[in-house]
Amino acid sequence: MMKSNLLKLQQVEAYIGQFHILYDITFEVPKGEVTVLLGRNGAGKTTTLRTVMGLNPASKGSITFKEQEISSLKPHMIANRGIGYVPEDQGIFGDLTVGENIRVAMKKEDQVTTKRMEWALELFPDLKKFWNKPGGQLSGGQKQMLAIARAYVNENELLLIDEPSKGLAPIIVEKVMESIQQMKERTTILLVEQNFLMASRIGDQFYIIDDGQTVHDGQMGELKEDKVLMKKYLGIS
């Protein structure tokens, strides 16, 4: 049976300024699964997400979402097609309260969106507690939760999450990963993650990016067994 692919990148290239960062990124994100992008620091994982989002437009290649080309669209149009984005630095609006951070993301205040918001707040009770606190005063873990909730409230079919475990204490990482696991039931996720243990727990399939190219892919279960591959590209032994 063919899996239906929500997002598909084919030979995508991208520049930052005059620097050629992505040379050949090709991968597919099947619906309803968690796809993980792995690779060393500076391999181009974050740029890949930014390129999908249109923040760092692709110079070549094709990006299709729900079988429609999106590589030439502006970021807000891409977002409105149904992609939510949690950047590496979480992108919390520091002077805005938690509530405002979520409200600014809600395009409609209809039943569906409100329901999704309520679900997200149940998942992250801290957000409800600090509803009127400025986002800048939250702890790292709370910011991460706010960012994920914010990406989720609209009817997004795909969430791009960039290194949710970065800079968090192990116990908090655990919590964040748990919540992503729960989200997985409801939406498709493309995850960049350095924490291999976490990635292997929630990921279904993986792609390895090295020097701006997708060099390897497979099922998450297989990767754990393949010590050679892990050492070569991820520096894990």
Place this chain on the structure above:
Amino acid sequence: MDLVFSLLINGLATGMLIFLLAAGLTLIFGLMDVLNFAHGGLFIWGAYTGVWFYQMSDSFLLAIMVSIITGLLLGLITEKLIVRPVYGNHIQQILITLGFMLVLQELIKVVFGPDQKAVFPPGWLQGSFMVGDIVIIKYRLFIIVLGFLVFFLIFFILKRTRIGLIVRAGVIDKEMIQSLGINIRFVFMLVFMVGAAMAALSGMLHAPYSGVIYAEMGLEFSILAFIVVVIGGMGSFTGSLFAALLVGLAQAFMAYYFPALSLAVNMLLMATVLIFRPQGLFRVKG
């Protein structure tokens, strides 16, 4: 005592006019990193079109509306024709807005003639009244009241409406707000137009206050607005009000006691802020 009070009123009125000019500048800068050097051009066009209508129709309030409409339209034109083509390139943007400033200034001379024009407040705003021993000049009070009204209106919009929320979020992080599905350029165009309208209103209110209008006053007055933007913190709306009142008061008191030094004092104020707190008194980003 009444001298101090009268200087106070004077300073607040000047400060309000500077605020109206600076608020647009600071919001436009905060949202898009565009420092609009043509802002003074919108100021004089507001003044000239408003005064033209005022002298034709004899209705001051309608004239104010005319100047606001001029501001909105010119803001739209400036954004579409001048700022947008060089979007994303700071050097070109800064260079081009100054060019447009001078074109707007010279066009005033072509359309309305190169000579100064005298302007008087309408009858109902002429003269003064007494509160105790203190003489209050009506027109100055009018400027102060109107300025505060505009401040609170914009403040309310920023705090209480969705578009205001988007603007505040956009000032903090432009990329993120786009990633949430918001067309920041459209929002920016609206902010640019509103900022331009405030500049035009400032020019119109300034006309009967100074009693005379001339083309070069746009650039002169906008220098004060730049100083205010630096002192208040680039991108801070509230900061621009406080800094504008500060500069207005400094201007008024210096103009009375040491007239030669009034601009120099404001420059000094700005230099001090740049040395000790370059992000301005009210920091926004971060």
Place this chain on the structure above:
Amino acid sequence: MNLRSIERSTWIYIAIALLLFIVPFIVTGRSMQFILIQIFIFGIFAMSYDLLLGFTGIISFGHVMFFGIGAYSTAISLDRFDSTIPALLLGVVLALVIAAIVSFIVGILTLRLKSHFYAMLTLALAGLFLVAAEKWRSLSGGNDGFTFRLPELIRDSQSQYFLCLVSLIFIFFGLRRLTKSPFGKVLMSIRENEQRTESLGYTVLHYKVIASVVSGVIASFAGVLYIISLRFVNTSVFATDLTIDVLLMTIIGGVGTLIGPIIGAGLVEFAHHWLSGLSDVHWIFERWIILYGTVYILVVIFFPLGIVGTIQAKLFGRTVTKGLKDNKSKVS
């Protein structure tokens, strides 16, 4: 490095310079000589601007204040003392020292911040100098200005021509040397990417301040030559019109090329001459700033490489100068 092409261009410049030395013996008309003198002066002024904008990526909207400082220092010195060479030299020294101090202070204050600050502060400061010149009548003569006598040696048009030409040549080759030196390479890398330059271990602020001071001093010297050619000074040496002139010259000629601004100065000065002739035909030509401003805006949008930059791009098939393109990419 293509040594031969450098040598060839140097020879071409020397040949043109030699030709220019013969010109005053052929072109004896005073008004034509005057235009050429103005071109040399504004060529120097525009080159000083190019060092900031084209090579370092700094935008100044108050460059005219250094020009004005040079003009007033010299004029006042010649007026107060007598019209001798020592008085002139005193004026020149004053001009250069004051310009150096002012540009140093402005640079230290704002060059560590975003480019907007420098543009803004210089615009404001130039405004302050203009107001000061208008108000401090006892020193400046206010709006009406004053005339003064020149030392015997540089009174006639021909010696002024040679003075300005020699200055232009020295400053051109000096700046060319500077921009090709390691120092100049650092400036250009600041323009390309400030953070990267900083992370390579250069203290960017020092380089920017030095560029600002060198540029201010040269602009001041252009101001000195300017009032020598006019024998008259008034507040117009601080006017924003001059800023737009020098911006137009630099950009239309091609930023980051040095020779471009001189060519730009030539075009703008001839256009001035031609347009002021037309003002008898139609009054609109008196409002030449509209025309200049419009041309300037169009050039900034559509022709950011300028004349020399475009020719270089065509000849060498690559962009030698980046023009006004700033490619400071946002890497987060």
